Amino acid sequence: MIRFIFAVWIVLCTQVRAETMRLAATTSFNNSGLSDVLLPAIMMDTGLDVQLLIVGTGQAIRLGEAGDVDAILVHSKTAEEDFVAAGFGIHRRNIMYNDFVLIGPRSDAVKISEATSAADALQLIFEAKGTFVSRGDDSGTHKKELALWSAAGLDPRQFGPWYKAVGAGMGASLNSASGLNSYIIADRASWLNFGNKGALKLLFSGDPMLFNQYAYITVNPDRHSHVNAQAALRLEQWLLSSRAKNIINNYKVNGESLFSFNGAP
Numbered sequence: 001m002i003r004f005i006f007a008v009w010i011v012l013c014t015q016v017r018a019e020t021m022r023l024a025a026t027t028s029f030n031n032s033g034l035s036d037v038l039l040p041a042i043m044m045d046t047g048l049d050v051q052l053l054i055v056g057t058g059q060a061i062r063l064g065e066a067g068d069v070d071a072i073l074v075h076s077k078t079a080e081e082d083f084v085a086a087g088f089g090i091h092r093r094n095i096m097y098n099d100f101v102l103i104g105p106r107s108d109a110v111k112i113s114e115a116t117s118a119a120d121a122l123q124l125i126f127e128a129k130g131t132f133v134s135r136g137d138d139s140g141t142h143k144k145e146l147a148l149w150s151a152a153g154l155d156p157r158q159f160g161p162w163y164k165a166v167g168a169g170m171g172a173s174l175n176s177a178s179g180l181n182s183y184i185i186a187d188r189a190s191w192l193n194f195g196n197k198g199a200l201k202l203l204f205s206g207d208p209m210l211f212n213q214y215a216y217i218t219v220n221p222d223r224h225s226h227v228n229a230q231a232a233l234r235l236e237q238w239l240l241s242s243r244a245k246n247i248i249n250n251y252k253v254n255g256e257s258l259f260s261f262n263g264a265p
Contacts, residue, residue, distance in 0.1 A: 018049045021231040024060035025052050025073040026140060027169035029214065032189035032258050034251050041247055046238050048231055056139025056169065064088055064217065067224025071232040075140035075187075075214045089217035090229070095239050096248050096259040097213045100144055101191055102204040103174075104130075104183040112183070118207040119152040126154055129162040131182035135173045136165025140212075145185045148209065174200075187212055189258035214259075239263060 029035060035052060042048055053063060057074040064072045065088045073095070074080060083089050102112055102121050110130040115121035125132055134156065135142040149156055156163055166176050170190040177184035178198040186194075191202060216239055218232040238244055245261040252258065 018043065018047050019228075019231055020049045020051060021071070021228045021235065022051050022053060022069040023071050023073060023232075023235070024055055024063045024069040026057055026060065026075060026214075027054055027171065028075070028139075028141060028187040028190045029073060030054045031169070031171045031193060032187075032251075033193050033253070034189070034248070034259065037247060037251055038244070041243065042235065042238055045243060046234055048235055048238075050235065054169070056135070056137045056141075057143065058138030061088075064219045067219060067227055069219060070228045071216060071218045071235065073214060073216050075212055076143045077213060077215070079140075079143065080215050080217060083217060088220055088223055090220050090233075091217070093216045093236055093240065093263060095214050095216050095244075095263045096261050097211065098188045098259050099205060099212050100141065100185055100210040101188050101202050102183065103177065103186055103191060103200050104203045105181045106199050106201050108203055110183070113203040115204055118148050118204065118209050121204045122148055122154065123152045125183055126152070126159075129160065131180055132163050133173055133177040133180060133182050133184045134163065134165045135170065136167045137169070139169070141170060141185060141187060144210075144212070148185070151209065189253075192253045192256055192258055213262075 039050055042050055053069060057076045060072045060074050061079055061083050063069045080092050084092050110124050110128045112121035112124050115124060134145055166173055174186060174194050175196055178196050178200055181199050216236055218229055219227045221227050221229040240263040248259050248261040
């Protein structure tokens with residue numbers, strides 16, 4: 001009975017001291033399952049009730065520009081640096097990284113598994129007109145995909161019906177690729193945590209161009225005085241802590257690590 005009363009007291013105390021903040025985070029971060037582990041630890045350690053808005057990087061940045069969130073967690077460095085340079089963010093902090101991977105049919109008729117680079121793999125897909133699913137949603141993954149097509153000297157705006165821009169998040173896009181048995185670019189964490197792989201498999205990885213950095217940015221209260229910048233900065237400090245490092249580095253799916261911490265206080 002005493003233990004029960006003590007447990008109830010702890011819950012009530014947590015509720016009383018909880019402070020709400022809004023964080024726009026990428027669909028890939030959410031699909032990885034890491035948010036389900038991080039958010040309870042954040043609440044326990046800081047009293048912050050972090051409310052996630054799950055969107056692509058482009059939309060997350062627009063939410064930050066409008067002051068609709070207190071911070072963003074995204075993965076497109078150029079867009080992030082532009083966001084800070086324009087005065088919408090206080091500063092940019094690296095938190096963790098993984099990599100993008102190229103997924104496709106197990107049969108791999110296009111032979112991208114034999115490619116020498118990610119750009120070469122996309123060139124092979126283009127030449128064979130192999131069915132390719134693009135997120136097409138201005139997300140960090142979509143921005144990376146476009147950069148890779150550009151590196152191959154190709155423009156998706158000129159592609160035919162084999163190139164399918166679905167305008168969806170990572171999970172929905174992977175479901176489309178599974179249904180079509182097509183090629184797709186995904187972040188490794190989302191792929192490892194994806195439960196509907198069908199006949200798809202990881203075919204190409206390891207190119208330095210596929211590096212995938214996640215960064216955290218507090219929205220600048222000088223632009224939007226209503227944002228909870230103090231709470232966002234408290235979350236930033238927690239995300240850069242040894243506690244966050246241990247959780248991030250030890251988060252695995254089927255024995256495989258999904259992210260590597262590289263934040264610095």
